Amino acid sequence: MDYLRNLGSALVQKSGLNLPFTLGQKVLSFEGLYSLYDAVKREDGSNVSVFEYDLSDSTRPNFKAFAQNALKKLRTIRHPDVLKFIDAVESDTSIFIMTERVQPLSNALPTWISRSSQEREEWLLWGLHRVSVALTFLNDSCTSTHGRICMQSIFISPSGEWKLGGFELLSNIKDDTAILYNLGGAFPSSFAWASPEVKKGSWSSLKQYDSVALDSYALGLLLHSVFNPNHAAPETSLPPHPPPTAASRGSIPASMFNAYKRLLNPNPKNRLNPKGFLDLGMVDTGFFAANRLVKVCSGLESFSIASEAEKNFLLKTLKESASSFPSEFTTHKVLPSLVSALEFGGASAATMLPLVIQFGKNLPPEDYPKAIITPLIKLYASPDRGTRMALLDNLPEYADKLDKKTVSEKLFPHLQTGFTDTVAVIREATTKSIDLLAPKFTDRILNNDLLRLLAKMQMDPEPSIRTNTCILIGRLGPTLGYNTKRKVLVPAFTRALKDSFVHARVAGLMAFMATIDCFEAEDIATKVLPNVTFTLIDKEKLVRDQAFKAIELFVKKLEEYAKTMVFPQLF
Template sequence: MNFLFKSISNFQFPYTLDQSPVLSTPLWEATNGTKKADSTPVTVFTYCKQKDNAIIDALTSNAVHNAKILKLPGLVRVLDVIDSDPANIYVVTERVHPLDVEGLSIDALSLGVFQISETLNLLHGQAKVILGTLCPGTIFTNKRGEWCLFGLELCSKMADPNHLNQYSASYSELVKGSGLDIEPSAAAQVDSILLARLIKQFYQRVPSEWNTLVSGLSQGRITIPQFCTRVESTKPFNSTLISIYEELKELQIKDPQGKVVVMSDLQRQILEDASVLKNATKGFVDGLLIPEFAQCISTIISTQKTQPMSTGFASIVPFVATIFELTCTKNPISDDESTFNKYVKPLIFENFKISDRQLRFLLLVYFPSYIPRLTNNDVVERIFPPFVQGLADTDSTIRIQTLKRVPDIISMITERQLNNDLLRHLAKTQMDPNEDIRTWTILVISKLSKKLSQSSNRSGILSTAFTKSLKDPAVKPRLAALYGLEDSLDLFDVQTIANKVLTVIGPGLLDKNAQVRSKARSLFKVYLSKLENEADQIPTDHAEDVELNFQADIADDNDDLAKGFLENLRISPQPLSITPTDGNTTQNIENTADSWNDSVIDEWDAEDDWSNNSEEPSKGNAPLVTKMNSTKSKVVQSISGNKRSNTKTAFGKTLTTKVKVNKSWNDDLNDDEWDDSWAEANDTKTSSKVNAGKMKKSNTESFSSASIKKPSTTNDVFEQLADEIEEDDWGNDW
């Protein structure tokens, strides 16, 4: 039955506990856990009920009772007490951690002693109770880095210390060797004696100003309130850390504008000497200082949105600078990832949207420190779009600072953002009026060159960028271009080096600046050496070797060729003639096609033998004569048209002559710039010669043909005429 009750009770337990406790004592165990309802982090102190042990039962009952009624600053804040379980009592508190003073600075120890003294002063002055269990084992730290007290087993009223006097010795014997050790003493002086002992344990050497006071505490001659009053003016209690804590402690009672004033004072103190926060108690910076600054920034931003014309609030720039100084430096005071994700990351995202140059400059200054702590998705979606706009800012300082931060995000952005957005802005900054911006542009291109994919025409982009910078009127961009070429040696293949890169470096060899010439010369040798090494690996085919002597060919005498050409000019062509069938008449052919056509037709009309020898056509043959005359007319028209056409025409049939065009080896070189200049020169010199040649050719060409004999019939006449037309070569000439 008891097992069943425990199971039901455990099932209804509203907290989830870790498997192992963080601290165990003979009286209680401290275990971290979370609340099931809202995942609030808590620490659960479990007391075991021991009815058979009257001492433990009395101590447990006293501790639980005081935990319920004492609600003072400096004590571990109790959230809930569960005593319904017959075996255990659970005291649920805020999440706390056992005190660890290892590595704490002197200022941090002084702040801790100050907080413990203030708590004891409240217990003695306001609650009128005695703690009686003060020791390092009963001191915990909360999420705000405050030292707070737990362990109320001996807590008694100052007016009635019977419980303390009765169980002090038993308690000391029970917890001996567990970290809760105390020295039994008289009720009135127990807290003073235990505080003096605590100070001696924390300080390797007690501050000289405290020697007398600590001695009085240990002897019970000085009370806790007296000690707090006297040490208030000493140096250990006047540190910057204690001053910051006191102002933050009173921040909750101030209005929004008053909070901004207090935080402004704090940020000035921190920026003057941020080292005071080094080695502070864990949680002081992450859980107290940074959240308050973040809340202050949020208050200012919301006020500026609702009241744009309000001048009562300060700028957020100093507060953002303070947070960055605490979290985003090379050696940050706070490197807790949960704090960064909860407070700093949203602050970065929101501030990149604000069009404030001071704020943007601040974001760029700390950019290398916080960008590695962001995810790629954060950079792609939340950082890069507003970041890249800084390259187009009208202020040159913002442009150059943005340029310097580009290499930090190259590996985190997408290929599209790199090849499209970023390169487009870099192309503009390369023409910036500021010399340093142009220099940094080419340096940035050199840095991101390894990230460019070959499919995005990497070699073309780099060669164009370096060529443009080598033509820069300032020396620094030219040297930066040579540096980029040197850094990008492995990115170019030998074909690109031969066709593009060497032509890029070449002009630098004739630069006016000696430093540029020297750098270009050494770089040219490096690239040329890479080409030569590659050329040595190419296999040689000696079968393709050709023996040539161009000098001898140029000096060769062409007299024989000239004599042969002149000899051919002396040969006169035989005149062409058309011989009739009777052999009596020889007629010279005119040089032109039109005269030839007319003479042939006239001769046919003048022949008497054709009409005498032919029989008189009968009426039935009239259509034949008409057909012959019509056909004759078409033939004459076709012959006359041949001088303007590239076709051969015979008896109404058109024959098209196709001319085959052979491609020259140098047709692909026509897009060279030299081709245009050379063509212009040839056009001016040869245009008149070409026209003259055409005229001369048309005047000297003759129509060669065999003698046309008189046909015996009309059909034979036209067939023979068609054959003569087909043998005409005009179509080919034209």
């Protein structure tokens, strides 16, 4: 229904449906049963996918049953590895199912051809792991048979995660009238994944066997098709169903080949089931357990309850191996998990934040504020000192992405609490951060609120903080308002000249010199020099040397000014 795109998914004229999405490009069509579209959710503008089931063909009455079953099952079954249902719209001629944004596995596979063989194998193993987890959940927890495990029932999220969909034949094994038993053979191309017992008998014959027998066999066929997409179906899929030979392994990992053969056992009683396949892969040296993507995902999912040692090990792995992970994995899977974990704070924050910023560099510029800046700004309200210190230490990496409104209205109210923190390193880091943020402060903050805070910092117990505060005021001087300069700078620098810490006194002299253009000649003669001259006989040579340089600079400026003065003529 291409006309839907032209209408912007407003009012579908033929059906009278007011759709909660705007259809975009058609991604694929499957056997006349449904079409998959990229779409945008009208409520919030987020990217979604829409499956449109066309029920208008009266010669295909079974299609309505397939579509209704898919909607019913997808709406009620929730699992991280199952395609996420969002909304649906039904009419007599169509069913629209809105889900998270995905693309078909069949479309995604060719894009991995250009990747390295190791990267591609890791991604395929990770995907099969997620499918096995989802299938085990359906078989065991939901006491159901999926009935359609194949390339067309797997979808890929923006993070590269595999999501199990295709619920048109999903059936509860306790239901003798289930759609799988009665209409399985009527589903388009169902013979392609049918198990030997189905081909020998019928779909209803599945009632005689273990409920997972069909899914087990189909999982084996899926494994073959993703690792060997250009190969024909294995010979074992056709009578007399010979076992796969070593020569037919193709690109299937050797560590997985025996399990693969057991999935394709023609005898359903001896066939390896999805849970058994998953368990084999997750033993210490199993083909799933050894996969880096599986390890990282497992670590991220349990991060909040992990020990500090476990957290540090995961973060070390991410730091050392991040560049070798698929970019979509780090950007859309790892990055959101780390941002979420940052909310818990703790000692790991100092390690996590640089990773968040590193992975955020791969984001499109339009996504960066929402994905990175917004969560980081919220973290400034955290009472956890580890988190606050990490934010301040890494400020140079994201300061240029902050806008003036965000800094003044959302960041500064929380940042200013750092000036009065009982921990000196927080106070010092807060002081140093102002240099990066000052250009984005409002005039009121810069000329009033901030200077009051800095005046208190000049009396801090820590000598280094007093020194850095004086240096900071010197750098801020040229940006202050005219009246503020005349009122604040001389008292601030003079206070530093009387500090007991030698480097604070030197900083005061250097600040006077750095802001020489902020003073008018009259102020230099009547305010600056009188407050500086006593340092010419400071007990520390370092201060005396700097004092003579400062006096020389100011006197030279006064000499230049004096040359411009107009003297009255004498008659």
